[in-house]
Amino acid sequence: MPKLDYDNQNNWLFKTGQMQSPVALESNKAEKIEKQATLKLNYSTNASYVHDNGQGIEIGLSGKAIIDNRFFSLQQFHIHAPSEHLLNNYRFDGEIHFVHQAKDGRTAVIAVFLKAGKTSKTFSQIFNHLNQDQNFVCDLTDLIPENKSYYHYLGSLTTPPLTENVEWYILANPVEISRQQLAEFHKLYPYNNRQLQSLNGRPVLYCSSTIKN
Amino acid sequence: MPKLDYDNQNNWLFKTGQMQSPVALESNKAEKIEKQATLKLNYSTNASYVHDNGQGIEIGLSGKAIIDNRFFSLQQFHIHAPSEHLLNNYRFDGEIHFVHQAKDGRTAVIAVFLKAGKTSKTFSQIFNHLNQDQNFVCDLTDLIPENKSYYHYLGSLTTPPLTENVEWYILANPVEISRQQLAEFHKLYPYNNRQLQSLNGRPVLYCSSTIKN
Structure with a gap:
């Protein structure tokens, strides 16, 4: 050679x-993975800020997560609408990104799809604190599904600097917010979803969960 | 904003x-990590080929590894000389890269430093089968140290396409091959180490091990 x-x-x-x-x-x-989904989330129930950061609505929340047997720290979460990922050619009404970092600098994002339906109390709390740096109760039980089956692949941030080296865990089960809540969001952002990128042969795995945690 | x-x-x-x-x-x-080093290697003892692949000497070997609590498959291993990584400003005489891949496409490389010393039987076996596609016994006990304490950081392949998204696990303890064996390698490659790259603020972790496995 x-x-x-x-x-x-x-x-x-x-x-x-x-x-x-x-x-x-x-x-x-998606390739079905036999092992059980291992997303163990232990987030704070007190948020510290809500910012319109120019890319979406970002909420300051800390916490720990065990993702695929490794420790991560929650950095913040933020909201896109409509959804950025598509599932079976369906674009959901929105998508929450819980952004985590490990000690070695690795980023892992857990994504939750939003669909129009019943009102989310947590979502209302968030919008009541828009652009405030003030602690408030942020109980995510209505924004994270009990069943944490997920799709997993390796990708990037969806906003600049678009850094690769990001582990994505996209929950298969959506949660609901109301049409009125969606409309409130769209007053700030008519849309803030990045256009679809090619998989370029990357594998997508599916890991089903029967655990509620 | x-x-x-x-x-x-x-x-x-x-x-x-x-x-x-x-x-x-x-x-x-390096930041010391409290948990025990978790590199569990279960490699085959039969190699399938030795190729001068234009970048170094590559040996076909399969196997499984549990790296930081996740399953990886060994793809191959190959040899650089002198070492590519530096440890405390010291450049070793060589560096073996055991290249692994997980189901999601993630690459993890376990690196072992080589220093001039006693003759490695495995290294002789490898050179006896240079550019042959033939099975041979490849017992790595003299090319992998018992103590698997490691330095860990996130980096890239060291040859084109230089893809990022690579987890590095660089064993702190070197193994030995003889000066004559090094000379044999350098007949093929006067040197095949990529120049040093900047850390750009990336954290380096150190994980010490007392486990022999």
Whole structure:
């Protein structure tokens, strides 16, 4: 084989940008993983701020998560509408991203789809504290489904700097907020979803859960 | 805050190339992790080929590994000389890379430093089968240290396509091959180490092990 030119390393080609998010998920193409879904979330019930950060609505919340047997710290969560990921060609009404970081710098995002339906008390609390730096009770029980079956793939942040090296865990089961709550969000953002990116052959895994945690 | 322009997403800036390998590791700057090192290796003792692949010497070997509580499959291992990573400003005589992949496509590389010393039987076996596609016994006990304390950080492949999203686990304890064996390698490659890359603020963790496995 031709030798790699170690004397001219600056000419080596760096291939990147092939692992971007969001993507279209298809349940019949996802590989079923036998092990049980292992998302153990232990989030605070007190949020510290709600900011319109120019990309969406971001809520300050701390907490711990065990994701695929490793410890992560919750950094914040934020809201996109409509959804960024597609599931079986369906675009949900919104998508919450819970952003976590591990000690080595790895980012893991747990995503929850939103669909129009009953009013979310937590969502109302969030909008009552918009652009305030003030603690408030933020009980996520109505914004995280009990069944945490998820789709998993490797991707990127969906806003600049679009950094790759992000582990995505997209819960299969949506939660509900009301049409009025959606309309409140859309007054701030007519839409804040990044366009779909190609999977470029990346595997998508599906991990089903019977655990409520 | 100024709104991100969702109507002109193609103008968004994608920041990449900040997480390249190899890097200089410094033990006094690494964050000590309290948990025990969890590298459990269950490799085959039969290799299937030895190829001069134009970047180094690559050996076909399969196997399983549990790395930080997750399953990986060994893809192959290959040899660089001198070492690519530095430890406390010291460049070792060589570095073996055991390349693993998880089902989601994630790559994890376990690196073992080589230093000149006693003859490695396994290394001799490898060179006896150079550029052959033939099974042979490849018992790695003299090429993997018993103590698997490691440095860990997130980086990239060290040859094109230099893909990021690689988990590095660099064993702190070297193994030995003879000066004659090093000389044999250098007949093929005077050197095949990529130049050092900047850490750019990435954390380096150190995980000590008392387990022999």
